[in-house]
Amino acid sequence: MAERESRTGGSIDVGGRYDPIEVLGILAAALFWGWLGLRWLNDWFGGLFVREGQAFLPPSTFEFLPALAFAVEFAPELAAGVWLTVLLTIVGIALGFPIAIVLAGARVYGRTTRWVALGYIELVRGTPLLAQLFVLYYGLGLSSFIRELPGVGTVSVIPEQAVWVAMIGFTINSAAYQAEYLRGAIESVDPGQLRAARAIGLSQIDGIRYVVLPQALRYAIPGWTNELIYLIKYSSLAAFITVPELFNRASSIASENFRYLALFSLAGLFYLALVLTATNLTSRLEDRVAIPGLARRDERLRERSQ
Template sequence: MVRRFLFFPAVLHGLILTLELTAVSMAIGVAFGMLLAIMALSRYPVVSAASTLYVWLFRGTPLLVQLIFWFNIALVFPVVGFGHWQMSINRLITPMAASLLGLGLNEAAYMAEIVRAGINSVDRGQVEAARSVGLTDGQTMHHVVLPQAFKVVIPPTANQTIGMLKNTSLVSVIGAQELLTRAEDIYARNFQVVELLIVASLWYLALTTVASAVQYWLERRLGDSTWARPLAATRSGA
């Protein structure tokens, strides 16, 4: 029975959506997390305080609560728009959109701390040297700091991606039709609860195993001394 449902079309569609949720949510998390990390290191107290507040709020509340909040945001803001143009939030914030908001914005808080730690790991002497040759703060960050911080940031980011693969199962509470939701829909009709849960678990295991293998390869690659060469070339070409 498990084999029968392992490649069931509905299950495979849920699997694809799980991969899409993971990829897009991590992209949101990494991009916004980098911005938050740079804000946290800003010389302006208001900017750094805003980053600290965001991280405190999104790390301090459960992801499940955040998902439910975004799914029900229409209870607070029924419509959005200006002038004669207005749109119902219920049309805008679909289960998929709520899932991406919840997963992506939550991930950004964790990525902000990871990126900030990576930036802080760069020797301050190199930053001062970059400024002494006339590079602006933005150029120093782009050409000197971030390329070196990259080596520190990648391994924990891979861990976060593996965690994201599993966290996508939480969106089943808002009916986003990912892997677990599809499995639940099927066993709600045929009552093969254990079999469908095993199917979902096998796919999660397969995905996390592949992701762990990629993580292992990345860690070995980053540990290779030759990794420093392209970074050095990037800086010298700046």
């Protein structure tokens, strides 16, 4: 009957047949991340396979194609920067997330806490990220404080102090942006459901926890994807507080050999690969947690516009 048909609506499986473009994409992703993984392992353990920053194969192997030889020569150093880019992004979004939940909850359900949350969110969203990093790094001198902590800068696995400052900055920043996405998602859950939860005797907190949040978190995924992409790109600003992430490395190599275009194109490709991976993963996540019978938000919008 009509209501049963919708079950098959959201499926992406094309009856076991493989889409050649999708297969190519998966292969490319496996190659890229496999190579990155090996590079990182190599560098963390002080040159497991080759010397730190040196290509697995000598660039001269690719002399027939100068662009490729160039890429092979400098990609290893950029790969080390990609590690920090990925680290900053993941830490920013992961640590910002629980703070964002509290902020969004306060913003929607709080009384006095609503104003505290609003103030925080507006202040962070109303000032440039670079200025925030300056406050933490130069203004508060956080880095010299972190330098005193045990292990920092001496044990190779623990990143140096500037990285810590950047992680704190991105967490503070991302919490505010994620809170706004979450607030929108919470407000899009029909309030009647919370009323129904209260009507069977659940407390306000339990109603939010078991009924509102599970849905709001799903609705927040598109916003969350935006935030992830934002962080990948804006983690480049950590360069200005000395963090040797992807952009910083490309920039400092270019200042030696003046091949700006080539290096930034290479770095751009890395950023593109990160962004594509991120959007792909969140899109898969969204499909996986989709509520049967309910169209995904972008599909709903599309339907409405037709």
